[in-house]
Amino acid sequence: MTDIIFPRLALIGIGLIGASIALASRKAGTVGSIAISTRSPATLKRAEELGLGDAYFADPAEAVRDADCVIVCVPVGACGAVAEAIGPHLKPGCVVSDVGSVKAAVVRAMAPHLPAHVNFVPGHPIAGTEHSGPDAGFAELYQNRWCVLTPAPGVDPAAVDRLARLWRAMGANVEMMSAEHHDLVLAITSHLPHLIAYNIVGTASDLESGIRSEVLKFSASGFRDFTRIAASDPTMWRDIFLANKEAVLEMLGRFNEDLSTLTRAIRNGDGDTLFDLFTRTRAIRRSIVAIGQDTAEPDFGRRDHGRS
Amino acid sequence: MTDIIFPRLALIGIGLIGASIALASRKAGTVGSIAISTRSPATLKRAEELGLGDAYFADPAEAVRDADCVIVCVPVGACGAVAEAIGPHLKPGCVVSDVGSVKAAVVRAMAPHLPAHVNFVPGHPIAGTEHSGPDAGFAELYQNRWCVLTPAPGVDPAAVDRLARLWRAMGANVEMMSAEHHDLVLAITSHLPHLIAYNIVGTASDLESGIRSEVLKFSASGFRDFTRIAASDPTMWRDIFLANKEAVLEMLGRFNEDLSTLTRAIRNGDGDTLFDLFTRTRAIRRSIVAIGQDTAEPDFGRRDHGRS
Ligand SMILES: NC(=O)c1ccc[n+]([C@@H]2O[C@H](COP(=O)([O-])OP(=O)(O)OC[C@H]3O[C@@H](n4cnc5c(N)ncnc54)[C@H](OP(=O)(O)O)[C@@H]3O)[C@@H](O)[C@H]2O)c1
Ligand SMILES: NC(=O)c1ccc[n+]([C@@H]2O[C@H](COP(=O)([O-])OP(=O)(O)OC[C@H]3O[C@@H](n4cnc5c(N)ncnc54)[C@H](OP(=O)(O)O)[C@@H]3O)[C@@H](O)[C@H]2O)c1
Structure with missing residues (x-):
């Protein structure tokens, strides 16, 4: 039995990567509930049809309100705007992460919008297929694959450890390095x-x-x-x-x-x-x-x- | 039941491609006997251990002596020298082919050494793996793959047709075009x-x-x-x-x-x-x-x- 690591997980963006996180962490029993938000009504509806989460929000600010962990799963170029939208609504101690395939630019785009009372631990699961969208997601995507985390030097080690355990429970091997x-x-x-x-x-x-x-x-x-x-x-x-x-x-x-x-x-x-x-x-x-x-x-x- | 297309097949070179021809044509029942020759004693011995042929020759000239069809399965750069070695020993009406991944240069290298009484039908099976040598061969390699034949305009259509049938019986789809x-x-x-x-x-x-x-x-x-x-x-x-x-x-x-x-x-x-x-x-x-x-x-x- 795995214990619950994050009572409330929020996923902003629910394509291949986000949907696979939803399915894998649910399967691992490491999250209590999953809140989902995405840009388009069509994708949000599809996520609901697939039963990927427990609550669905058009507004990302509402999805993150009580979250213990927020993972932003949108294209790299959209991460900054998402951070700006959710920043003021994050609760203290929340672990904020992303899955972007580039790290330094994402950190530059997101960090300025995140309040000091959250723990920002950028991430990149090195796993994927050439398919996109919530239907492409599956629980085994991260099995035996690497997930790189690039926390800045000052970040709370306990927060990094919690996120690392979430990824390990999805089957990933976690590796730490600098964003650069x-x-x-x-x-x-x-x-x-x-x-x-x-x-x-x-x-x-x-x-x-x-x-x-x-x-x-x-x-x-x-x-x-x-x-x-x-x-x-x-x-x-x-x-x-x-x-x-x-x-x-x-x-x-x-x-x-x-x-x-x-x-x-x-x-x-x-x-x-x-x-x-x-x-x-x-x-x-x-x-x-x-x-x-x-x-x-x-x-x-x-x-x-x-x-x- | 497939009929025998060539009573005597000779393979010069017995790596991945040659060994797969031996196994596939044997399985298809399209050849009577298979004579094998290759440059090194070690490879020839290994081909014999694997039971790829019926007779084994260090000298390619001996392997081709009574052959109805000879397929040269060596690297492109070695095709000219092999043609020179076997040319004088080919019997009239013999179908001579190769499997080289390049065609115009192979034709330029082989044609001058082949007597007028044989039918030269160059070929290239578009199938392979990254492994080499006789142990890498397997009978299914050509299943559903293309085999391109590039006969010169004047060549006997009956000879081209026989070779095409040999490849089709190995599972290949045959396509004709010019070498260039x-x-x-x-x-x-x-x-x-x-x-x-x-x-x-x-x-x-x-x-x-x-x-x-x-x-x-x-x-x-x-x-x-x-x-x-x-x-x-x-x-x-x-x-x-x-x-x-x-x-x-x-x-x-x-x-x-x-x-x-x-x-x-x-x-x-x-x-x-x-x-x-x-x-x-x-x-x-x-x-x-x-x-x-x-x-x-x-x-x-x-x-x-x-x-x-
Ligand atoms: N695919 C991979 O192989 C792979 C591997 C590792 C990491 N990643 C990273 O994972 C992230 C997501 O990739 P994915 O494969 O899951 O993509 P995806 O299947 O195309 O899903 C993209 C998600 O982001 C949303 N989105 C797209 N553009 C947006 C924008 N301008 N603003 C806000 N939301 C937007 C989409 O929302 P709507 O559908 O509602 O429009 C959808 O929810 C990317 O940063 C990528 O670098 C991908
Ligand atoms: N592999 C592919 O993916 C692929 C696909 C289509 C076509 N082809 C063509 O098929 C031919 C053979 O490829 P393969 O993959 O079967 O190669 P392979 O497994 O390396 O076997 C090569 C054969 O050619 C002999 N040989 C090598 N160098 C020679 C030389 N200088 N003189 C005389 N014989 C020599 C080897 O003899 P020893 O072992 O006795 O030295 C061996 O019998 C090449 O022309 C290639 O272009 C290959």
Whole structure:
């Protein structure tokens, strides 16, 4: 039996991430009641139909009024406005968090609107799918995934610990780091890969129509993995690139330098340079499999006809 | 019951692709006997242990002597030398094919060594995993995947048809096109995605060690898909980039132009340009799902804890 960690949880924003928190924390028995608020009447109604919470509010200020914990689950670019709307209504001791994929910019946007009597513990669960909205949520999303918390140095350790326990009870492994460090690591592990995937799928979509249809047909040869990544939510990703601009541009600069070297090797027929890089990257894959972030099972592309 | 299409099949090279042909055509009952030859004694011994063929030869010339069909399953850069070795020993009417991921360069390398009395029908099964060697082979690899054949205009249609039937009996969907068109389509659907994946994994592996270990840890956020692609066989891919240089450089040029536009949009905080591209790429994904090249199932990253 897990004890109740927060008698009253409020979720502002109830898409994939918020809905999954509702389902997972309910399942874990770590919250007493869940109050939900979201921008549009349609999403709020859908959340109610799905039975994600105990009370539903059009106005976020009402949803947070008695909350012991508030988690803001909206796109990064909307976090500041939400903080402004709820700030004056937060009760003393409340733990305020978010789930944004960028941290420093979110802290800059939210912190000025939060009263001194709350504990602000920004967070980012590193888990997701390419689907959005409350229907996409499911209780197992955070199982065995990382959740990074980036509390500022002065924050009450007891508040950080309570939020960490909430995430652990949802199955996540909690990691602490500074907001700036988080943003640099995610720029290379997540933001740059998404940018590259968006870019190559864009390049393909601009091809002459004769080739274009065959690009779809023969997508299984590598391209398809990129299209999955490039199907991620446009609003969320626009906000991420705008909010983590410096770190993304820094990593993009390194990527471009490396790509120039590789291009030169192809143009000059320099097989050794290609072979050396391709051998080095294989080792990275082995490390990832070794630390359990993926399996060594071959990927046949589609699930429907693998060896079983 | 399928009839025997080729009484004697010879496979030169018996890695992932060759071994899967052996297993699949045996299972389909379309070949009488299978002769196998490969460069190294160790691989030949392993093929024999796995029972992939009926006869095993160190010398490819001996393996092809009575063959009705010979499929060369070695890296693209080695196809010319294999053709030179087997050319004088091929029997009249023999169907000679290959499985190379690049077609025009392979045709240029092999054709001069093949006698006029054989039928040369180059091929490329668009199926694979990131694993290599005879142990990686399995009979279902070609199920529901494309196999592209690129016969020159003058080749005997009956020979093309026999080879097409062999592939269809292995579960593949056969498509005909010119070698040059194949190379352009594959440059964007396969070669460029691999190059980009190799490059970004290389960039990450050059990071300062403090960030590097976290790149592995948080790889599930997008990077991991790239490492799987970048774990593909270094020899095979070196050969592909050298052999399909022009088409790859052409696609790389377009990719770079698009990336400059995207970089500028990030630098200028131009959210509309980002949003528009990200919306356009989502539509491409939907087309791929619609034509059955992938499922709409969310990808949780790891197979071990998805909803089932
Ligand atoms: N998806 C992932 O893979 C993933 C992973 C980790 C973290 N995150 C982070 O989680 C957050 C939410 O992502 P999600 O995938 O749950 O998104 P989602 O499914 O699209 O849901 C977004 C939620 O935010 C609300 N919202 C959107 N724009 C808003 C605005 N301008 N003002 C106020 N509310 C707004 C939506 O409200 P209405 O529907 O009522 O309009 C909805 O409730 C983002 O910050 C993202 O960076 C996402
Ligand atoms: N893997 C894929 O995803 C994929 C997909 C479609 C097409 N293809 C094409 O299929 C072909 C083989 O790929 P694979 O994945 O089967 O490779 P693999 O598993 O590495 O097997 C390669 C085979 O070629 C032999 N070989 C390697 N270098 C050689 C050389 N210099 N001279 C003569 N023989 C040599 C190897 O012999 P030893 O082991 O005896 O040295 C082995 O029998 C390549 O042309 C590739 O472009 C691959």
